[in-house]
Amino acid sequence: MVLNIVGVTGLSLKSFKDNWGSAYQTTNNAGIPDPNGEIYWHFNALVGLFFPAVTGIMAGSNRSSSLKDTQRSIPIGTLAATLTTTAMYFISVFLFGSVATREKLFTDRLLTATIAWPSSAIIYIGIILSTLGAALQSLTGAPRLLAAIANDDILPVLNYFKVVDGGEPHIATLFTAFLCIACVVIGNLDLISPTITMFYLLCYAGVNLSCFLLDLLDAPSWRPRWKFHHWSLSLLGASLCIVIMFLISWSFTVVSLALASLIYYYVSIKGKAGDWGDGFKSAYFQLALRSLRSLGASNVHPKNWYPIPLIFCRPWGKLPENVPCHPKLADFANCMKKKGRGMSIFVDILDGDYQECAEDAKTACKNLATYIEYKRCEGVAEIVVAPTMSDGFRGIVQTMGLGNLKPNIVVLRYPEIWRRENLTEIPSTFVGIINDCIVANKAVVIVKGLDEWPNEYQRQYGTIDLYWIVRDGGLMLLLSQLLLTKEMFESCKIQVFCIAEEDSDAEELKADVRKFLYDLRMQAEVFVISMKTWDHTGGNSGGGSNTQDDSVEAFTAAQKRIKNYLAEMKDRAEQEGKPLMADGKDVVVNEQQVEKFLYTTLKLNSTIMNYSRMAAVVLVSLPPPPVNHPSYFYMEYMDLLVENIPRLLIVRGYRKDVVTLFT
Structure with a gap:
């Protein structure tokens, strides 16, 4: 549940340097570069380069309607994919360290293309194909998620994206493609990346918070198949997501939280109640029981x-x-x-x-x-x-x-x-x-x-x-x-x-x-x-x-x-x-x-x-x-x-x- 906290940013390398790694350029009083600042910058850069390993952690849930056994496939597939990608990243670290000097690793952003055999074109083609693959994966999952939300009737404004059971979400796909094109037209990755990062983190924080509430409140309906789950892990995951949002950009965080609050308010006013229940209702129930017990049966002053x-x-x-x-x-x-x-x-x-x-x-x-x-x-x-x-x-x-x-x-x-x-x-x-x-x-x-x-x-x-x-x-x-x-x-x-x-x-x-x-x-x-x-x-x-x-x-x-x-x-x-x-x-x-x-x-x-x-x-x-x-x-x-x-x-x-x- 908290594997998502490892790769929490979608910032480009330049954004990390601007927002996180300013210590890399700092020097001490003698004009000598500060080694602690350089280590700090390298750590954050590695976390950001690691971002693609975990951004797809919700991909299985987004395509749950296409899975035969969701309760079995999603946990196994998600953990297997994340662990495999993590292993590949660690292997890459050792391989790159074996073929290049420290200075080269630091200055050459496309070191992979430099040392590629037989030609650097392979790397360029691979980057393009990888980018297109990630885009197509998102373009496949996001419209289905949008259509599923519309079918749940929780947001009346999304009624245009409804689809019949088993149908393809054509209108939702066109809308998603339009959003993607609009982001590309902006032409500024350092502006788009923090925005996308905030929504990823809000999604991860919301999932962790839901698991935390259900586990802490001992709801009878909460019966996770993952035996090693504990509410403290979910609370840690949700807390770290919020903290890192503020560390990345407090202004983007405030805007994102305000937008999420407006959506929640709109749903509570205009939306229809679903048949999946509400975790907060369980919290209200427990609070009411505690309050009733604290009142007791004695006379009220x-x-x-x-x-x-x-x-x-x-x-x-x-x-x-x-x-x-x-x-x-x-x-x-x-x-x-x-x-x-x-x-x-x-x-x-x-x-x-x-x-x-x-x-x-x-x-x-x-x-x-x-x-x-x-x-x-x-x-x-x-x-x-x-x-x-x-x-x-x-x-x-x-x-x-x-x-x-x-x-x-x-x-x-x-x-x-x-x-x-x-x-x-x-x-x-x-x-x-x-x-x-x-x-x-x-x-x-x-x-x-x-x-x-x-x-x-x-x-x-x-x-x-x-x-x-x-x-x-x-x-x-x-x-x-x-x-x-x-x-x-x-x-x-x-x-x-x-x-x-x-x-x-x-x-x-x-x-x-x-x-x-x-x-x-x-x-x-x-x-x-x-x-x-x-x-x-x-x-x-x-x-x-x-x-x-x-x-x-x-x-x-x-x-x-x-x-x-x-x-x-x-x-x-x-x-x-x-x-x-x-x-x-x-x-x-x-x-x-x-x-x-x-x-x-x-x-x-x-x-x-x-x-x-x-x-x-x-x-x-x-x-x-x-x-x-x-x-x-x-x-x-x-x-x-x-x-x-x-x-x-x-x-x-x-x-x-x-x-x-x-x-």
Whole structure:
């Protein structure tokens, strides 16, 4: 593998003298030629004269399609040819040393012709034939290599050079011949030689680097037949190729590396993935495993905490055909990442039997992945087949992710259509998902008004309002800061509304919150609101009567629907002679407590409407579902909370801090 490092230059003798052998002309202070410089020049000249012995080391690979047994012929043929040529060169050294003086060897560049028998013309003819033979060999191998690259579809610009299996690459041959003629027309071997040398060295370095990576990473597919191979030899070969490139000409090296980088970038953007795999993917895999092991399973410190949202794509209702999820979900997922960095897991549930729906799940996963890529969102798509949505989600929330890379936030859309389309199964499913997240200790973000969520080109003005009711580990604060990093929200300001008890010291609470935000290096305006300030009989809190009338009307309608639902439950229980049941389980209904929940939710909604009607986004704490209450009741509470608020994030933190003062 590293035999290619011996003859690494294609420079002419003059180029070696100019670039490498300047020491040959140097003298010491006494004007005497420096013998060390002469030895150095001779060494490099011999390396360059040795160049033809190894430039054909890839010839077998270039013509692999013509070989019967490539795995056997290429190693044996390459090593045999190189060793034979090397032996001939060593013999030539001794023969020339036997027939000529040192001075003659140094000054006569065509010593072979001088001592040839019977005539020097033999040598001239031999040089011409050797040159033509090498040219024809390259003209035979290079077009086939160009056609093979074109057939692999990794460079769309090379589609003109494609050939059918077994066909001759006529267009590629003409193109190669044109390049050769262009180089000949230049008429300057010392300009062409370094360029060709760089590409030879880049090719050799690339082959050695590939072998080094595959061997070092212990890829199961890497099974070389050469028993004496070791990754250190490949690394040495690649390193020496790069080093000698800089020794020859640093300017040519920089240009060559830049050109190779541009080609690689073009292939990564425009090229198609081949079926031969990618050595770098193996490196990424090993790096990911090492990183995952280093993270361990311990709790992540708040200053190293990243949101890993699990985006629940299952719609509450029907979507148009071939639309995998709500079009704005990925836009919102990007808003939860700083500068777009981070991982999102998009999950959908396919109802049915796994064996029957496996192929449908693969198709749905492919469509969802295409949607994520189209939205330029860093994330992965997963489709789970389950008998019901609840069963599927319960499995997802328990098993999705690895170690500390498990999703820590569940994002779902608020089911605004459940009453309009009479989807009676939604309340129990929705409440079940929230309870599952609480049990699994996952944070929850419920998005209301996703249809109106802005895209990256719709700049928002105004405020981002936070209604901080319960301790959530700082998740609402962190989400608001992440929103500000997006161009659409960068013109907004943050307002924090603290909902206080009636008898609490508002000024003291306000000072504490301001100090807390200052220590977190977060800029926000703080307000402290007591629920007692709301009164349905008159205007206050800065709001108009229309706002309160809408809230009171929604309150009255919810109160009436709950009474009707409770009456139906009681009638059914009396007829069946069973206790009150809802959602397949026993429930206990305290009517006074139901009224309290409705009234509290009404006051919070009215407060939000009074202070944040024109806000770009409103964030409010998610109230947990009351124990032993029917799911229908909780949906009524939630509907009353979100009433008339166009864009709302309902947030529940989990039992971990996501912000810290010690960063």
